[in-house]
Amino acid sequence: MILKISLIMLCMVFGNCDVHTSIQQLKLLYNGEGELLAALQMFLRETDARNIADLQELNVELKTVHHQGYGQPDFMLNPINQFRAIRRFKRTWEGIVERLEVIHDGAAKEFLKIAERLRELSIWPDEDDITGASVSIERLRNVYNIMIYNLINGQIYNFKTSPMAIDEVYEIAEQLYNEEDYYGASSWLEVLIKMLDRTHQDQRAVLEKSLKLLSSCHYREGSLKSSVDYMEQLNDLVPNDKSIYATLKKYKSTLQNSEAKADKIVRPSDPLNKFRDTYEALCRRNIKTPRELSKLYCYLKKTPIPFLPAKKEIANLHPKISLFHDVIFDGEIEQIKALALPSLQRSKTFAGQKGDKRRISQTAWLTNIMDKIVKKISERVEQVTGLSTWQCWDLPEQQRPSCSTAHCEDLQVLSYGIGGNYDVHHDALRGNDVTAFNLHSGDRMATWMFYLTDVIAGGATVFPIPRARVPAIKGAAAFWFNLHRNGDEDSRTYHAGCPVLLGEKWVANKWIRETGHEFSRKCSTDPSR
Ligand SMILES: O=C(O)CCC(=O)C(=O)O
Ligand SMILES: [Fe+2]
CATH class of the missing domain: 1.20.1270 (Substrate Binding Domain Of Dnak; Chain:A; Domain 2)
Structure with a gap:
């Protein structure tokens, strides 16, 4: 209710x-x-x-x-x-x-x-939701290397649902085609065409549409010989259709007048993600060598609370990326989710803003004065990291309007939907349009990210440059620095939230700013520190 x-x-x-x-x-x-x-x-x-x-x-x-x-x-x-x-x-x-x-x-x-x-x-749902869902399924297929045949049969790893109907498969291909993803559309159509029975009347109609679309995918990608081959197949199937014949003639003449040799549609590179291959490999599994893994370790880190050390696991050595276990409890998680739910909104990115396909999730911001629990878990970040989480909310109400130098941001809660992800990015604000952000507090020096759910499959946080992977574990939190001690951006902490393959993923970010940490994280002129 x-x-x-x-x-x-x-x-x-x-x-x-x-x-x-x-x-x-x-x-x-x-x-x-x-x-x-x-x-x-x-x-x-x-x-x-x-x-x-x-x-x-x-x-x-x-x-x-x-x-x-x-x-x-x-x-x-x-x-x-x-x-x-x-x-x-x-x-x-x-x-x-x-x-x-x-x-x-x-x-x-x-x-x-x-x-x-x-x-x-x-x-x-509206038309955009069908498009979004189709694009998400295609993203999952690519990132997790899933065979289309298995998806059509309702199989994702060892989770099974009922097979897809022919119309549903065709819809995914058509949606991808409309999004100009000809590689995606043609991949689905090739599998679909093999599955269709031309003696079955309904299936024959889908076969005709599929051949036409597949031929057009190849034509648009300059794979002209295949575009003609598929149009010829369609022309054989429907011999007296003038429009098919005219298209076939047009495709043949383009082929004759062209030098293009390509006969296959290859997956295009992503100009906005030069780390794509490593990012995708990391989303699938850990890719550190056994030797690199053997250097990672864990220990109990002292906190100001006697007898309550933090369970710290080192997920990467240089730069240091840590995973703290059991830092937020189930009851607290439920309270945070309930507080976030009323204000969840489609997430924005700096580059693409709202609706960007590079960030599929919903966001809510929680302030320390909304509820005791928000302040309590904010204080926990301070206890474990030793960094200040002081905010203007800590001042008496009348002094807050003139306060502009908090040591951290409010809590950002994120909930990921179908194929939800956050493509490779850096959390530091410099270089972005930061007008919406208060920079009196300096940049985002460090990121603390609580995992509020386990994810059935997918959803890890990955760092392509050091090839580090942090799995989403309910109750744990990842922690890393975005800046070197000399104040420069540490580009090694570029990271991404992998698409959720099965299940749901909630996280909560606490970004620690530079201000207030002049003594707790001393500066250094050495950029390697
Ligand atoms: O969900 C994740 O694993 C990463 C989220 C993230 O990087 C962010 O919100 O800035
Ligand atoms: Fe991030």
Whole structure:
């Protein structure tokens, strides 16, 4: 109930809720579908069956797919199930709403009321959500090297869900094509085409669309011979179609007049992520050598609280990246999540701002005065790191407006949805448009990041330059410095949040600023320190 009210408030204020980026909204969507099904059932029971035979059939189909998730709390944590649910709303439920709007009698009205409520909650997916979900599945495929055949069969590692329908597979390819990802689209289409049975009428129609799209992918990528081959296959399949014949002629003539030799679509490089290969390898597994691993260690670090040392694990030596275990407890995590939930919003980046595909998550900022727990865990960061977490909130209220030099930022809570990730970036603010940030406190000297969930698969934090990998472990926190002691940015701490493959990921960042640490982290002219 609290969750629903929070989301209503959030979506009323911000409009489109980017359902595909939020696990919470996707879970609500699944429950909403249950309500729609019950209302549709009621309508069908009360209505003359002769006029609505197709709706009866749809109802059975929808019930079957929906019921697969019954009693399975992890069902909506699977990207395939998430994509499907989003698509069902846009492609099937929307059509049913239109039909019932025409009828608009007693039971139809009840159904429409539920649909209206879901729209008011802004959790009813739109076209952008289908695009976002398709792009996320493709990202997961690339980062985790998953075979398309396995995804189509509903298999992600050893987690299985029901196989995808042909239309769903085609939709992913078409969405990628519209996003100009011809490598992604062609990869899906090649697999799909092999699976289709041309003697089956419905499948034959998908085969025709797929050949046309695949041929166009190759044409656009300059892989002209293949573009002609696929168009020829389509022309053989549909011999008397003038438009197909005309396209074939056009492709053939482009091929004849071209010197291009490429006959394969290769995955394009990412100009914004020169670390892509190492980043992806690290997302999949640890890539340090056994010798490098043997140098890592852990110990109990003293804190100001007697008999309460911190469990410190060194995840990387140079630069030092630490993982502190058991620094936030389950009850505290639940309180932090509950406080963040009402104000979660699609995350922004400095480069792309809101809606950037490089950062798929939702963000909320919590201040120390919102609740005792926020201050308490802020103090814990100070106890473990020895760095100050003093903020203007610590002053009497009337002095706060003139205070501008806090030693750290408020707590930033992040929740990742389907394929949620944060591409390689640096936390230091210099070089970015920092007008929104108070630089009186200096730059982000250090990052402390609490992991508020375990992640079933994926979601590690990785540092491509030192080839370090920190797994998301509930209750633990990663810690590193973003700046050298001479104040320069330490580029070795470029890092990324790997896409969540299965499950959900919540983290909370506490960024420690330079101000207030003149003695606790003494400066040095030696840039290597
Ligand atoms: O989620 C992660 O693992 C990394 C998040 C991050 O780097 C950030 O929020 O700045
Ligand atoms: Fe970061």
